[in-house]
Every structure is written in C-alpha cells, then in structure tokens.
Amino acid sequence: MNDLTDAELVQRFRRGDKGAFSPLARRWEGKAYSLAYRLTLDAAESDDIKQTALMRAFKGLAEFNGKASFSTWFHRIVVNLCRDRMRSRRVRDRVLGEQTGDIRGEGRFAQSACRAGERAETSSRVAQAVASLPTAVREVVVMRHYQDLPFARIAEILDAPVSTVKSRMAQGLRLLQEQLKDVAE
Amino acid sequence: MKNDNTKQVDCQTVREELPTLLYDELDGESRQLIEQHVEACQQCRDELEGFRRTLRLLDSWSVEAPETAEPFKTHSSVESRLPIRLRPVLVGAAAAVIVFAILGWVGTDWQYADGQLVVTLGRGSMSASYLGQDLNTAVPMLRAVAREEADIRCNSLLTVIQENLVEFERQQEERRLALVGAVDVRRDEDWRHQMVMFQALAGGLEREVRYTNRALDDLWTHLSQENPAISRKNELN
Incomplete structure (x- = not known):
C-alpha cells in the first residue's frame, strides 16, 4: 500500500479502508514535525502538534472534499495548529511575565531559539533569525525552504495570493540577510 | 533601470521575483527576462547574491524528529x-x-x-x-x-x-x-x-x-x- 499515491490512499480510506491511513500518516508525520518545530521551536509541542494534526486528519478525512491535495489540506492543519499554539503561548508568556514581574520581552520563543541552537553556532544563529521573523513571513520561508513546497502550493495552504507569498519570501530573505550578515558560512 | 536591456522589467518587480528564480520556479520566458535584467543591473545582482548566501546559511539548520517522538498510532x-x-x-x-x-x-x-x-x-x-x-x-x-x-x-x-x-x-x-x-x-x-x-x-x-x-x-x-x-x-x- 506504501506505493500508492496520497489521492489513492485517501480514496481507499473514504471507501471504508481505515488501514489506508497508516501509510499516509507514516509519509507525513516527519514533515509535520519538522514544520511544527521550525515554526514553534519547541520539540514537545511539535510532537503534540504532529499527533493532533494526524488525529484531525484521521477524523476529518471522511469529509475531505478533495478539492485541494491531501498535502495542502494537511499542511493547513499543521500551520493552523502552530498559529494557535503560538498565539496561546504569547498570551501565556505575557500573563506569566506580568505576574512574575518578568521583564524579558522576548518570551519563550526566543529562549527556545537559544536552546535549539546550542549545538552549533551557525545553526543557532539561523534558528534565532528565522524565529525572529514576523509569523506570516516565517511561515512562507519555512514552507518554501525547508518543506520544499512551491510558492503556488504555499499560497493554497495560506489561502493568500501567490504574489503575496513571493513578496513575503523576498521580505524574509532581506530580514534574514540583515540578521545573518556577520555569520560566516 | 541601468540601460536598454533592462527596460522590459523594473528593479522592484525583479527583486520580488528573485526567490522564484532561486527556487527554479520561473518558466522559460520570465526566467530569461529576469536573468537579463540581473545581468545588467548591479543592484539586483547584489541582492541576488545576498539571497543566495542567505539560502546557503539557512541550509545549516537541520531538524530531525527526536527518537522519543511517538509514531502515530x-x-x-x-x-x-x-x-x-x-x-x-x-x-x-x-x-x-x-x-x-x-x-x-x-x-x-x-x-x-x-x-x-x-x-x-x-x-x-x-x-x-x-x-x-x-x-x-x-x-x-x-x-x-x-x-x-x-x-x-x-x-x-x-x-x-x-x-x-x-x-x-x-x-x-x-x-x-x-x-x-x-x-x-x-x-x-x-x-x-x-x-x-x-x-x-x-x-x-x-x-x-x-x-x-x-x-x-x-x-x-x-x-x-x-x-x-x-x-x-x-x-x-
């Protein structure tokens, strides 16, 4: 069953073959994790997002209309989950910061970025630079460069015009260039 | 615009398309147009080189699912x-x-x-x-x-x-x-x-x-x- 396309597996699943979901899950769970990790920089949260995304896909696949590809639909689930988590994390950090008199403005995300990069200086700087991008820009950079999704597909996932997606990518590269100008290759 | 070769497309448009060029997503005609412009325009060429360097740096950040990450069941x-x-x-x-x-x-x-x-x-x-x-x-x-x-x-x-x-x-x-x-x-x-x-x-x-x-x-x-x-x-x- 592993050599079937996503569309074929989805079709089987919708006909009642629940087992067709396993190859889909195996195929996409790694990508879901790496996308979530690059957007949240939190390993535990990324694993949780991956599992939740797969569960939502499992539950929603019967109603999946097939207008978009499975890949687009699934990426959209992951991105939306990441946005929710990031939003709630920002609120939580703000509340906790106020409660404890914490003056660290960067919140947990930037701290995670520091931890994530302890292994290698360049990698660390890149992680921090990507983490510092505005969310809308970061999503495009991560999906284009690390998930290897074409701009048109990213536009579908984000429900945005292709020109906007390209523009965000260019903006992201300029911001990253500025942040990484003193990093040796 | 630097000279007649770059008249067909302005710098702003080219710069927005540079990522598309770098990720090889341009069709033949557009590609040719952008490349011709970059060839003739130092500023756009600099921007392209800067983007290339940034993309190489981005490659240094790899992520692998940790061993403890649960497979989906x-x-x-x-x-x-x-x-x-x-x-x-x-x-x-x-x-x-x-x-x-x-x-x-x-x-x-x-x-x-x-x-x-x-x-x-x-x-x-x-x-x-x-x-x-x-x-x-x-x-x-x-x-x-x-x-x-x-x-x-x-x-x-x-x-x-x-x-x-x-x-x-x-x-x-x-x-x-x-x-x-x-x-x-x-x-x-x-x-x-x-x-x-x-x-x-x-x-x-x-x-x-x-x-x-x-x-x-x-x-x-x-x-x-x-x-x-x-x-x-x-x-x-």
Missing part, C-alpha cells in the same frame, strides 16, 4: 494523552468489549426438529447457519463466527471511543485556548467531563454484555428442554 496515541485517572475507565471499556467478544452474539435464531439442529447466528452479511446433529461441532463454529462478529463490533466500538476522544481533545483544546490567560486551566473540570462520558460509554457496553448473556441463557434453556442430553458443560468446553 490512533488508539495508543489517544490513550497516552488521557489523564491517568481516565485510563482505568478505558481499560474497563476494553475489557467489556473483550467479554462481549467472547460471549456475545446477538440475533440468534434456531430450531431443533427431526434430530437436526439449525442455528443461524448474526444478521445480514454477518450471518452464519449450522445444520446438523452434533452440538459439539456447532459450538466451535458458532464461537468462531461470534468472535468474527464481535471483532467487527469491537472495532466499531473502538472507533466510537476514538472519535469521542478526538472530540474531547478538540473541546479541551478550545477550552485551553479560551482559558490560556490563567495559570490554572481547570483541567480537573475537563477530566471530570471526560470521565462522565466514558462512564456512559462503559455503561452501554455493560448493558450489551448483559443482553448477550440473557440471549445465551435463553438458548441453552431451550436446547436443554428439547434435548436433555445437551448439557451446559459441553458448551463450556
């Missing part, structure tokens, strides 16, 4: 997310399903006439019939069919449990987001809610098992009346 992943207090309830529900699988069939029809025992088990496409004299042959066959039917019911019930859990998880997530400003997210309340739902589910399973037991008792009472040689001990063997 619909049942176990759901169970592992349950609060510890809920797990015994799920185990109880699973035990009830197993009991049901061993004991149960619903929709048994049978006759005993002219020394022939005719038993029809199950409904619709899952039905099976036995015609013969030897109850010792009938029982294992009926058990096998019952087990098959029970497996299907078991899977169906597990799907229901799983779907409920997904729904619980969704509700929990919504509540979490709504309450995220507070340190205490009132998890106890969510767990109690889930506990009630599971108890209701487990109660339903128990009722099915009781119903099955009654059906079995009726069958054996009737068989024993028709043929005193048939004993319950045989069935149990």
Whole structure:
C-alpha cells in the first residue's frame, strides 16, 4: 500500500479502508514535525502538534472534499495548529511575565531559539533569525525552504495570493540577510 | 533601470521575483527576462547574491524528529494523552468489549426438529447457519463466527471511543485556548467531563454484555428442554 499515491490512499480510506491511513500518516508525520518545530521551536509541542494534526486528519478525512491535495489540506492543519499554539503561548508568556514581574520581552520563543541552537553556532544563529521573523513571513520561508513546497502550493495552504507569498519570501530573505550578515558560512 | 536591456522589467518587480528564480520556479520566458535584467543591473545582482548566501546559511539548520517522538498510532496515541485517572475507565471499556467478544452474539435464531439442529447466528452479511446433529461441532463454529462478529463490533466500538476522544481533545483544546490567560486551566473540570462520558460509554457496553448473556441463557434453556442430553458443560468446553 506504501506505493500508492496520497489521492489513492485517501480514496481507499473514504471507501471504508481505515488501514489506508497508516501509510499516509507514516509519509507525513516527519514533515509535520519538522514544520511544527521550525515554526514553534519547541520539540514537545511539535510532537503534540504532529499527533493532533494526524488525529484531525484521521477524523476529518471522511469529509475531505478533495478539492485541494491531501498535502495542502494537511499542511493547513499543521500551520493552523502552530498559529494557535503560538498565539496561546504569547498570551501565556505575557500573563506569566506580568505576574512574575518578568521583564524579558522576548518570551519563550526566543529562549527556545537559544536552546535549539546550542549545538552549533551557525545553526543557532539561523534558528534565532528565522524565529525572529514576523509569523506570516516565517511561515512562507519555512514552507518554501525547508518543506520544499512551491510558492503556488504555499499560497493554497495560506489561502493568500501567490504574489503575496513571493513578496513575503523576498521580505524574509532581506530580514534574514540583515540578521545573518556577520555569520560566516 | 541601468540601460536598454533592462527596460522590459523594473528593479522592484525583479527583486520580488528573485526567490522564484532561486527556487527554479520561473518558466522559460520570465526566467530569461529576469536573468537579463540581473545581468545588467548591479543592484539586483547584489541582492541576488545576498539571497543566495542567505539560502546557503539557512541550509545549516537541520531538524530531525527526536527518537522519543511517538509514531502515530490512533488508539495508543489517544490513550497516552488521557489523564491517568481516565485510563482505568478505558481499560474497563476494553475489557467489556473483550467479554462481549467472547460471549456475545446477538440475533440468534434456531430450531431443533427431526434430530437436526439449525442455528443461524448474526444478521445480514454477518450471518452464519449450522445444520446438523452434533452440538459439539456447532459450538466451535458458532464461537468462531461470534468472535468474527464481535471483532467487527469491537472495532466499531473502538472507533466510537476514538472519535469521542478526538472530540474531547478538540473541546479541551478550545477550552485551553479560551482559558490560556490563567495559570490554572481547570483541567480537573475537563477530566471530570471526560470521565462522565466514558462512564456512559462503559455503561452501554455493560448493558450489551448483559443482553448477550440473557440471549445465551435463553438458548441453552431451550436446547436443554428439547434435548436433555445437551448439557451446559459441553458448551463450556
């Protein structure tokens, strides 16, 4: 069953073959994790997002209309989950910061970025630079460069015009260039 | 614009398209246009080189799923997310399903006439019939069919449990987001809610098992009346 396309597996699943979901899950769970990790920089949260995304896909696949590809639909689930988590994390950090008199403005995300990069200086700087991008820009950079999704597909996932997606990518590269100008290759 | 070669497209447009060029997503004509412009325009060329360098730096950040990351398993992943207090309830529900699988069939029809025992088990496409004299042959066959039917019911019930859990998880997530400003997210309340739902589910399973037991008792009472040689001990063997 592993050599079937996503569309074929989805079709089987919708006909009642629940087992067709396993190859889909195996195929996409790694990508879901790496996308979530690059957007949240939190390993535990990324694993949780991956599992939740797969569960939502499992539950929603019967109603999946097939207008978009499975890949687009699934990426959209992951991105939306990441946005929710990031939003709630920002609120939580703000509340906790106020409660404890914490003056660290960067919140947990930037701290995670520091931890994530302890292994290698360049990698660390890149992680921090990507983490510092505005969310809308970061999503495009991560999906284009690390998930290897074409701009048109990213536009579908984000429900945005292709020109906007390209523009965000260019903006992201300029911001990253500025942040990484003193990093040796 | 630097010279006549770059007239067809302005710098702003080119710079927005540079990522498309770098990721090789431009078709032939557009590519040629952009490349011609870059060739002739130092500023755009500098920007392209800067982007190239940035992309090479981005490559240095690799992410691999940690070994501890769980592979996706619909049942176990759901169970592992349950609060510890809920797990015994799920185990109880699973035990009830197993009991049901061993004991149960619903929709048994049978006759005993002219020394022939005719038993029809199950409904619709899952039905099976036995015609013969030897109850010792009938029982294992009926058990096998019952087990098959029970497996299907078991899977169906597990799907229901799983779907409920997904729904619980969704509700929990919504509540979490709504309450995220507070340190205490009132998890106890969510767990109690889930506990009630599971108890209701487990109660339903128990009722099915009781119903099955009654059906079995009726069958054996009737068989024993028709043929005193048939004993319950045989069935149990």
